[in-house]
Amino acid sequence: MALNILIIGGVALGPKAAARAKRLMPDSNVTMIDQGTYISYGGCGIPYFVGGDVPQMNGLRTTNAGVVRDEAFFKELKGVNAICHTRALSINRKEKTVTVENTQTGEKSDMPYDKLVIATGSSPRIPPIPGADLKNVTSVTCLEAAKAIQEQCAARKINHAVIIGAGFIGLEMAVALADMWGIKVTV
């Protein structure tokens, strides 16, 4: 019987694991879920998209041949069933199922697996600072957040930015905001 491989997370590790599994086991059923809207993108390029070096967001999720790596791409070219807007809520290891929720409708269901890959990445450590949950306070760990920032920049809604964290990502974002959009940036 065909092996059911379920992968949670669809940005870097998830798509690699899915494509590799399908190559090694062409008869397997490979499903990859992600809670977000966009999959298989270059997260490292987020500051370059915000800063205009990558002019279109799709530039971060396009193959060399110019094909956008979306759900249809994975279905048609990789034979992988990729499903966005789907968050894993719990794993039942005894039954070998994952309870998932459609983030748009709230509908819950169980997905069976023989092999499960957890490719959920990391999340930013936001210190317990009062106000960290206010509007206009964000991290930049996903393409959805990058798109929101870029749109606000393009609409000239941001005059000043404060970046907390002067590591690579913080400094790359500082340069992107200041150089491309002329925003006054404090790091």
Ligand SMILES: Cc1cc2nc3c(=O)[nH]c(=O)nc-3n(C[C@H](O)[C@H](O)[C@H](O)COP(=O)(O)OP(=O)(O)OC[C@H]3O[C@@H](n4cnc5c(N)ncnc54)[C@H](O)[C@@H]3O)c2cc1C
């Ligand atoms: C701005 C920025 C710049 C970077 N620059 C560099 C760089 O220059 N060089 C470098 O090597 N690395 C860089 N990185 C790091 C690199 O992008 C990550 O190491 C890499 O994306 C990790 O891949 P991953 O697949 O493990 O996780 P992620 O890319 O984080 O993907 C995990 C996915 O799983 C989803 N997910 C999480 N929980 C669930 C759930 N319960 N159900 C469904 N889906 C879920 C998440 O929403 C996400 O879409 C950068 C990252 C950022 C954000």
